Amino acid sequence: MGTTQILFWFLTALALLGAIMVLVSKNPVHSVLWLIVVFFAISGHYILLNAQFLAIVNLIVYAGAIMVLFLFVIMLMNLNAETEPQKSIWMKFFGVATGGLLLSFFISFIVSSIDLKNKTAQLKEGDVGLIKNLGKVLFSDYVIPFEIASILFLSAMVGAVVIGKKD
Amino acid sequence: MDSLQLQALLPFIVLASASVVIILLIAARQSHTVIQITGFLMMCLVVLAMWYVRDVLPRAIMPLLVVDGMAAVFTGLIVFCVLIIGLFSFIYFEEREENPKEYYILIFLGTLGAAVLTISRHFISVFIGLELLSISLYALIAYLRNRNNAVEAGMKYLVLAAMSSAFLLFGMALIYMDTGSMDFDGIAKQLQTQGHSPALFVTGIGLMMVAVCFKLALVPFHLWAADVYQGAPVPVTNFIATVSKIGVFAVLVRFAQAVQLQSYHFAVIIISFVAIVSMVGGNLLAIKQQNIKRLLAYSSIAHLGYLLVAFLPGNAAGIEAGMFYLFAYSITLLAAFGIVTMLSGRQADADQLEAYRGLYWRNPLMGAILTVALLSLAGIPLTAGFIGKFAVLNAGVQQQLWLPVIVLVITSVIGLYYYLRIISTLFAETQVIFPKEKSLHPLFVAGTYGALLVLLILLLGAGIFPSAVIDGIKNFLCQGFRIINF
Numbered sequence: 317m318g319t320t321q322i323l324f325w326f327l328t329a330l331a332l333l334g335a336i337m338v339l340v341s342k343n344p345v346h347s348v349l350w351l352i353v354v355f356f357a358i359s360g361h362y363i364l365l366n367a368q369f370l371a372i373v374n375l376i377v378y379a380g381a382i383m384v385l386f387l388f389v390i391m392l393m394n395l396n397a398e399t400e401p402q403k404s405i406w407m408k409f410f411g412v413a414t415g416g417l418l419l420s421f422f423i424s425f426i427v428s429s430i431d432l433k434n435k436t437a438q439l440k441e442g443d444v445g446l447i448k449n450l451g452k453v454l455f456s457d458y459v460i461p462f463e464i465a466s467i468l469f470l471s472a473m474v475g476a477v478v479i480g481k482k483d
Numbered sequence: 484m485d486s487l488q489l490q491a492l493l494p495f496i497v498l499a500s501a502s503v504v505i506i507l508l509i510a511a512r513q514s515h516t517v518i519q520i521t522g523f524l525m526m527c528l529v530v531l532a533m534w535y536v537r538d539v540l541p542r543a544i545m546p547l548l549v550v551d552g553m554a555a556v557f558t559g560l561i562v563f564c565v566l567i568i569g570l571f572s573f574i575y576f577e578e579r580e581e582n583p584k585e586y587y588i589l590i591f592l593g594t595l596g597a598a599v600l601t602i603s604r605h606f607i608s609v610f611i612g613l614e615l616l617s618i619s620l621y622a623l624i625a626y627l628r629n630r631n632n633a634v635e636a637g638m639k640y641l642v643l644a645a646m647s648s649a650f651l652l653f654g655m656a657l658i659y660m661d662t663g664s665m666d667f668d669g670i671a672k673q674l675q676t677q678g679h680s681p682a683l684f685v686t687g688i689g690l691m692m693v694a695v696c697f698k699l700a701l702v703p704f705h706l707w708a709a710d711v712y713q714g715a716p717v718p719v720t721n722f723i724a725t726v727s728k729i730g731v732f733a734v735l736v737r738f739a740q741a742v743q744l745q746s747y748h749f750a751v752i753i754i755s756f757v758a759i760v761s762m763v764g765g766n767l768l769a770i771k772q773q774n775i776k777r778l779l780a781y782s783s784i785a786h787l788g789y790l791l792v793a794f795l796p797g798n799a800a801g802i803e804a805g806m807f808y809l810f811a812y813s814i815t816l817l818a819a820f821g822i823v824t825m826l827s828g829r830q831a832d833a834d835q836l837e838a839y840r841g842l843y844w845r846n847p848l849m850g851a852i853l854t855v856a857l858l859s860l861a862g863i864p865l866t867a868g869f870i871g872k873f874a875v876l877n878a879g880v881q882q883q884l885w886l887p888v889i890v891l892v893i894t895s896v897i898g899l900y901y902y903l904r905i906i907s908t909l910f911a912e913t914q915v916i917f918p919k920e921k922s923l924h925p926l927f928v929a930g931t932y933g934a935l936l937v938l939l940i941l942l943l944g945a946g947i948f949p950s951a952v953i954d955g956i957k958n959f960l961c962q963g964f965r966i967i968n969f
Contacts, residue, residue, distance in 0.1 A: 421686070457545070457546060458547070460544065461547055461611050464499075464599060464615065467592060470592065471592040474588050474589060475621060475622025475623075476622075477585070478589070478626065
């Protein structure tokens with residue numbers, strides 16, 4: 317078992333543990349902190365796949381910006397166990413049932429899939445996720461959607477300014 | 484990308500630059516009138532650009548976009564709607580305290596989003612176009628944020644639209660996992676070579692349909708429609724009812740054409756079910772409505788259900804019928820919401836049915852236009868709505884889709900009841916003295932009446948001489964089909 321494989325199993329276990337802890341934590345702030353652990357583990361996976369750009373963006377955007385927003389909102393709302401309305405047992409039951417069905421669907425698909433059998437992820441040789449290649453594709457084939465995405469941000473900014481303006 | 488491809492994209496580039504021009508004008512502290520006129524001229528420029536590039540079409544801009552005849556029809560319809568909505572916006576916002584200038588930036592950005600949807604042939608451009616449209620709409624719906632319902636409506640739309648985007652992305656990811664392609668043609672090719680039953684593809688389509696049905700406000704994803712239509716400013720309601728639906732329907736048609744969606748039994752069952760419950764639900768919910776904006780919201784749910792009946796056959800006749808129906812529906816709703824805009828006062832929109840009592844005796848022209856628009860929505864002969872419904876029925880009967888067709892006929896009769904109820908209110912006697920109209924620049928009042936008259940002529944013209952419109956659509960579509968033979 318090489319270093320990569322050890323790292324892979326470690327990160328996988330960490331991601332699963334983090335995800336389960338997000339769900340079982342009573343305190344919402346702890347859930348958010350565990351979610352950050354999940355994001356770090358997944359970023360580690362991206363690095364193993366040689367997709368450094370994705371790993372960094374995942375950390376900056378999700379673990380950095382969005383999690384801060386999460387914490388901010390949770391602290392503003394001042395949640396705690398006493399005031400939290402209790403969900404009925406039926407809601408929990410249906411939630412588990414639908415989630416479980418989706419999970420079993422995916423597992424059965426992946427197990428039975430012919431395409432995925434005996435395939436392993438490209439670990440070191442994959443170069444799709446390198447910043448150099450990504451930049452080339454982004455500014456040649458995908459230049460129009462890239463520009464439209466910039467207009468999308470313009471739209472979001474104008475909207476935020478209009479709604480949030482004083483007076 | 485070569486120069487011909489850039490040329491084909493010219494209308495979209497002009498559309499994108501329109502919003503930047505407006506931003507610069509706002510920075511230069513120009514008045515509302517200047518911005519309105521510039522916006523109008525920019526939209527005219529888009530139309531001119533479309534005319535200028537007509538020989539370049541059809542042209543694919545690999546891997547994401549294709550500008551062909553179908554895109555031209557849908558984009559043309561979108562730009563036309565925005566031209567008219569822009570005109571109505573002036574008189575609506577001029578009399579309100581709030582600063583109306585940023586409104587035009589958002590409208591043009593939303594239009595660009597809908598236009599990008601019409602030329603998409605790839606999941607990435609679909610998603611970006613849809614987000615551009617939705618994000619502009621979030622802000623537009625809540626634009627008059629001092630109004631009671633505005634922020635509530637904007638919030639509802641934000642949460643539900645973000646949710647539906649998540650469904651869309653998940654569906655796209657599943658289809659990508661199954662076929663290894665996000666390109667419509669690539670997906671179609673992969674599906675043909677793949678022998679086994681595409682379980683992930685079915686799930687993906689199901690999840691994507693949730694998002695599409697949400698955007699088109701079809702039952703059972705219609706819950707936002709009435710509240711958002713009521714809470715949004717009237718021109719924005721008009722925008723949601725026409726532009727955003729044209730864009731989403733265009734991408735649905737293009738995707739279905741590429742992957743032969745109607746040849747999958749499960750897809751036909753899902754779409755027929757949604758169409759039937761939308762027709763029944765929309766019409767039944769509209770019956771008791773006293774608020775005209777909510778009533779038009781429910782009626783638009785029913786109309787999108789009718790539109791899906793045209794979508795079901797999946798052949799050229801169905802697409803033509805759908806396009807004509809969308810054309811008729813758009814101009815009708817533009818006219819109806821135009822009247823609502825004209826009657827809205829400084830404090831509140833004219834959304835209560837009481838405000839329309841005796842409208843015909845107070846203002847015969849407006850009364851007549853609203854009557855024709857409602858008759859067209861009901862599908863009475865000599866209006867565009869009748870021809871549209873006829874074309875849809877024709878397409879459905881040819882494919883022997885008996886159940887949706889029968890439901891369409893029955894629910895149309897139910898629909899007639901509440902349209903006629905409004906019309907009878909228009910002609911009722913009234914003793915109430917309504918305040919005189921506000922003094923606006925006569926040029927804009929004339930422009931608005933001109934726009935309403937153009938819509939009236941189009942409504943009647945397309946109802947009496949539909950062949951001109953139908954032939955036009957056919958010509959454009961032939962151009963679109965040429966690209967398949969390349």
